[in-house]
Amino acid sequence: MLELKARKLTPAAFAAFGEVIDSRGSESFPINNGRTRRHHALAKVDIRDTTTPPLISVFVSQPVSLPLEVELLERHPLGSQAFVPLHEERFIVVVAPPGDAIDPREVRAFVTDCRQGVNYRAGTWHAIHSVLEREGEFLVVDRGGADNLDEREMRIRVVVP
Numbered sequence: 001m002l003e004l005k006a007r008k009l010t011p012a013a014f015a016a017f018g019e020v021i022d023s024r025g026s027e028s029f030p031i032n033n034g035r036t037r038r039h040h041a042l043a044k045v046d047i048r049d050t051t052t053p054p055l056i057s058v059f060v061s062q063p064v065s066l067p068l069e070v071e072l073l074e075r076h077p078l079g080s081q082a083f084v085p086l087h088e089e090r091f092i093v094v095v096a097p098p099g100d101a102i103d104p105r106e107v108r109a110f111v112t113d114c115r116q117g118v119n120y121r122a123g124t125w126h127a128i129h130s131v132l133e134r135e136g137e138f139l140v141v142d143r144g145g146a147d148n149l150d151e152r153e154m155r156i157r158v159v160v161p
């Protein structure tokens, strides 16, 4: 069993796995006659084949208890997958870099700060959505599809210091 301490999520620490979606501290420019600021292209939707368009879904997830016992990691080879909290929910992110083999030394766990979302790069290994404290509602942007899921058994215990 791999034991991990969840670290604070930062764009630099997450760069090998995808992007952090967070308007705070990101570039923006005025639109709509100055009434709106556009925080442009915080992450890229990457769909690797043309059989399906990018999908926008909403996930309503029940909270996990801690320590988090992960039994498997999954990946979506055909597209990225983004999770954005709709009510300042915190969640745990467990990831490993894209590739056919998962090196336990490269697995990382993060905890978000309730304002952050993530966009998993196509092929990034990750634990399934794990929201903390209360039922969470998330906007999800991905390719979907039963053909876009690859799972690997991996037992990981995650603590949040």
Ligand SMILES: NC(=O)N[C@@H](O)C(=O)O
Binding pocket: 074, 081, 126, 127, 128, 129
């Ligand atoms: N199955 C599904 O749509 N969700 C997972 O991919 C996940 O990362 O939670």
Ligand code: NI
Binding pocket: 074, 076, 081, 126, 128
């Ligand atoms: Ni997924």
